Amino acid sequence: MLRRAALIMLLTLCVGGAVAQTNELYIVGSDTLSYQYRPIDQTSDTHIERGRPGRWLDRYLGGIPLGKEHNVKVSLVGGPAYSTETSLRLTLIGTMDYRTKHHTADTFPSTLKLSASASISGYYHIAISGHNSLKNNRHRLFYRTEVTSLPTRIWGLDYDSSLHGRQGSYVSKLYTALFRYNYALVKGLYIGVSADYRYNAARKPDSDAITVLTGRNMTLSTAGLGINITYDSRDNISAPHRGIYLSIEGIARPAPLNNVGHNLWQANLTFDAYQPLWRGAVLAFDLYAEHHSAATPWLLRSQLGDEHRMRGYYAGRFNGNNLITTQLELRQHIWYRIGCVLWGGVGTTFSEDDRFAWRKVLPNYGIGLRWALRERSNIRLDFGFGRDSFGVVVGINEAF
Secondary structure (H helix, E strand, C coil): CHHHHHHHHHHHHHHHHCCCCCCEECCCCCCEEEEEECCCCCCCCCEECCCCCCHHHHHHHCCCCCCCCCCEEEEEEEEEEEECCCEEEEEEEEEEEECCCCCCCCCCCEEEEEEEEEECCCCEEEEEEEEEEECCCCEEEEEEEEEEEEEEEECCCCHHHHHHCCCEEEEEEEEEEEEEEEEEEECCEEEEEEEEEEEEEEECCCHHHHHHHCCCCCEEEEEEEEEEEEEECCCCCCCCCCEEEEEEEEEEECHHHECCCCCEEEEEEEEEEEEECCCCEEEEEEEEEEEECCCCCHHHCEEECCCCCCCCCCCCCEEECEEEEEEEEEEEEEECCEEEEEEEEEEEEEECCECCCHHHCEEEEEEEEEEEEECCEEEEEEEEEECCEEEEEEEECCCC
């Protein structure tokens, strides 16, 4: 009853925000603070009102005041959090947007993100990520490295087992590094190369997990080399209000570079579109797909559910060699630094031995609140719902 009342109140705020009067520029912008489960005629950017409740809110809740130009903008948020995966934990996330002397007025700001979490359950996570835009966006460099130890659950490796199987558990140890370089052939069209390394191990499985994973490799070590082609007309990388993003990527993992004994490959497709609607509103669309070769081990297969897509599902509960998800999200500024979102979508995973079926398409919908730390950066609180699933996401910037 309490959850239903909260959702009605949030929905009222979102609808009411569509007629809010705003004047000052505001642009909403992906690391996660906490993730909890239970088994916008306005053709310009969104705006913030000039009238502010007081300087103390900017000082204590808003980071660097909005509307001011700085070569370096820093935000730091953190505190205690709880989720069913990690138990009670402490999380700290810092973001820095910066411009070097080589940036031009048309170059997107470069971004650096650092996140760290630890809990009493034994969970810990450290990640460093960012992107650099150079020479009028002609060169782009993306990077990310992370270390994670997570007591996690497993129900099965096919749809029916994932939905109805007995719950097992193990400790996931994950170490990853990714580097990607893109070069603009013409304005908006990029070709790029990438390299990544991934080590993943399933430690301390209980009896139910052993039953699911019998005969399967419990450790994965692999390096990959990729090539991608991208079209990007977004007005901003981290917080677009208009434009299109299309990326097609292929990644090869030769047998000499992995411990699987097979040549592996995967293909990824991402299509995002953004369109301003009425005052303070943006409509965002996302389509994402993955395909992995048949010999891909379970530790590398596609996993449905995270802080970006299919919010509300336990990450990895549904998995397979193929994944398709799509979502449509309405983002509405309400007042001052406050905004909200409504979204709906579907997704599914499947493999050669667990083929696609319409009954396996999973629904996803939710509602969220936004608090702007500064231009192009905010804190988001999302309540996601799915089939027999509910989750809460607290993170930095928009989901996509």
